[in-house]
Structure formats: structure tokens, C-alpha cells
Amino acid sequence: MPGKRFGVAIVGVEPGRSWAARAHIPALRALPGTFEIVGVANTSKASAEAAAAATGLPRAFADLAELIAAPEVDIVTVAVKVPAHLEIVKAAIGAGKHVYCEWPLGNGLAEAEEMAALAQAKGVVGVVGTQARVAPEIEYLRYLIEGGFVGEVLSTTLVARGGALQGGGAIPDKKTWAYLLDRSNGATLLTIPVGHTLAALKDLFGDVAEVSSVLAVRRQTALMANTGEALPVTAPDQVLVSGAFASGVPVSIHYRGGAARDGDGLFWEIDGTEGDIRVSGRSGHTQMVQLSIEGARGEEKTFRPLEVPASYRAGWPEDAESGNVARLYARVARDLREGTRTAPSFDDAVAVHRIIAAIEKAAESGSRVAST
Numbered sequence: 001m002p003g004k005r006f007g008v009a010i011v012g013v014e015p016g017r018s019w020a021a022r023a024h025i026p027a028l029r030a031l032p033g034t035f036e037i038v039g040v041a042n043t044s045k046a047s048a049e050a051a052a053a054a055t056g057l058p059r060a061f062a063d064l065a066e067l068i069a070a071p072e073v074d075i076v077t078v079a080v081k082v083p084a085h086l087e088i089v090k091a092a093i094g095a096g097k098h099v100y101c102e103w104p105l106g107n108g109l110a111e112a113e114e115m116a117a118l119a120q121a122k123g124v125v126g127v128v129g130t131q132a133r134v135a136p137e138i139e140y141l142r143y144l145i146e147g148g149f150v151g152e153v154l155s156t157t158l159v160a161r162g163g164a165l166q167g168g169g170a171i172p173d174k175k176t177w178a179y180l181l182d183r184s185n186g187a188t189l190l191t192i193p194v195g196h197t198l199a200a201l202k203d204l205f206g207d208v209a210e211v212s213s214v215l216a217v218r219r220q221t222a223l224m225a226n227t228g229e230a231l232p233v234t235a236p237d238q239v240l241v242s243g244a245f246a247s248g249v250p251v252s253i254h255y256r257g258g259a260a261r262d263g264d265g266l267f268w269e270i271d272g273t274e275g276d277i278r279v280s281g282r283s284g285h286t287q288m289v290q291l292s293i294e295g296a297r298g299e300e301k302t303f304r305p306l307e308v309p310a311s312y313r314a315g316w317p318e319d320a321e322s323g324n325v326a327r328l329y330a331r332v333a334r335d336l337r338e339g340t341r342t343a344p345s346f347d348d349a350v351a352v353h354r355i356i357a358a359i360e361k362a363a364e365s366g367s368r369v370a371s372t
Helices: 019-029 045-055 064-069 082-094 109-122 136-146 174-181 190-205 320-338 346-365
Strands: 006-011 035-041 075-078 098-102 126-129 153-162 208-216 221-224 230-232 238-245 250-257 266-272 275-281 292-297
Touching: 006 019, 006 064, 006 320, 019 035, 019 045, 019 320, 035 045, 035 064, 064 082, 075 082, 082 098, 082 109, 098 320, 109 126, 109 346, 126 320, 126 346, 136 190, 136 275, 136 292, 153 190, 174 221, 174 230, 190 208, 190 238, 190 250, 190 346, 208 346
Parallel strands: 006 035, 006 075, 075 098, 098 126, 153 250
Antiparallel strands: 153 266, 208 238, 221 230, 238 250, 266 275, 275 292
């Protein structure tokens, strides 16, 4: 299907604040020769109409059934909260549509496995939004490592901040953020920022072989910033993981809930026989922040900036959120046109969900757990 523009319909758009409004719509509009946004479906026709009017989308679908029945829709983008992913993805696949589903793919490993099996059986392309994997900094990191900048990788260590909690254990508002406090919803510090980063780590270092972990809920209540209401917290705000990749490279990860005081929310070091690389950013949400890279090798005593070449960014939105999503959509188009599998697939999502399940099991059992 060379030259075809793919029709995309988005499930879940809230103007001005939702991930679809901030990232997906600008990303798709940056690829006008490849994609056409057909319309949006929300929880009601009125909500969809308001979203379409505010974002300039051409159509508001009455509901999901009308959206997936539309012949001009080739791809259904699922950008709603995690607990609704399974139902929407199953319906879209059942209608023979390709699917771009935001990460986490499912509320746990079993749901992800079910969706991956359905996509394979139906012969549709299922893509998951682990867009840190296509970030220019991650791609340049891969080039540096494969090119021998650090020599043989000895270990990698990552300390970062992320999740729903802000300063003092507060959340901005209940409607958007409260569901992130409940572990049963599948959208936590572990599953979202750690999950996105694990997907990128797998690309750089290979499969994770085994892990041990601690998951702690140190802030058991969260305050709503606008009202002062206290809400219970069951999602861990401390995620500590130690393990090893199948290659033998040790990995250490510590994610802390909340934003960094000084805006420096990521310290990631890759240690090698010939050199070292450090990666920094304002948070551990590697999928949505601008990252900086510095390195030193040989006899160098200080780290120097390793600027990502301009060619890695040319032609893409400058904003990290929409830019990374646009790169992922471009891979989706290539896969549909050429029969390749360059975009993160549902099967790739299952592999990351499997690591997360191993981390959870290791925390519960207090033992080391295989993750493959």
C-alpha cells in the first residue's frame, strides 16, 4: 500500500490535558502525508463533540462501536486509562483494525498476553506506545554502545524520580490523578515510568534474565493540592530492582515517587571497560523528557557532552512528547506498507510485562526470580 494515507481514530481525547491531545494529535499532524485523523470517541457523544471542536478534529463518533465500524478507520489509537484497554483493543481487533495502544498494554501480564494472541490470530498490527525506544537520545546511545565508546559494558545503574506524587505527596486533582494511586488499576510508578525505561533498556542491553526487588509504599496517603483531601495510596512509591541481563551485565534501578527538587530527576550511568556514559533528564519518564548525554573514556578525568547529531532530530517535532510519538507512528506506517516489524509490538509489550511480573513476584517472595 505505498503512498496510502492511513486513517487514525483516537479513543480518549481530553483537550489541553490528555496524552492524546498533547502528544498523539500533534504527532499525527506532523506526518500529514502519511496519516489522517478521522475522528475521536470518548465516553459519550457530547464529550467526543467537545473534544473534536476544541482540537479541530473532523468527526465525533457516538461510541466505540461506531468508530470501529467506520471503513475509513485503519488504525484505532487507544489512549484511555489502563483498565479500559482490554475491552477497547479486543473490539478493535475483532473489527479487523490495526491498533496503537498506549503503554501499559494491559492491566497485568495476562491481559497483555490475551491481546497479543488476539492480534496475531486476526493478522492485524498491534503496536504499543513504548516510545522511549525511538527517542533520538536512546537511538544515539545504542550507536555509542555498539560503536565501542564504553568498550565492554560492565554494568548499568539508574536512579530516577517519577509517578503521580508531587512535592509533599500531593496530586494536582482527583479526576486525572487519583486512579494512579490504586495499584489495582495497573498504572503505577512501576508499570509506567519504570516500564517505559525497561523497554528502552532491553533494546540497549538485551533480555533481562533475573531480578530481585523491593516495592514499598512509603507515602500511604496523598493530598489533593486543590482541596487538601487525603486519599489512600496502595501503589508503590519506591521501586528498587537489582538483576542481570542475559548477557551477564548487572543492572540496578531505583525509582522514587515524586518530582525532583531541582528538576534533575534522572541519573543513569553505563560503566564499561573503556569508558563511561551518563544520561540525565528532568524526570525518569524517559518516554517524555529531553535527555542529555555525557561521557568519558580512556584517560579522560571529566565527562564531556555527547551531543545527539542533528540528523537524529531533523524533520521531527522539537517537543520530546510529540516528537517521540511521531517517530513511533512513522514506524507503524513503514510496517504496514512494507510488512516489517520495526514498531514496538504487542509481543514486545508482553516481554516488558513479563519483567514487571517478575519484579512484583520477587518483591512478594523476597527471592530472586527469572524474568524470561
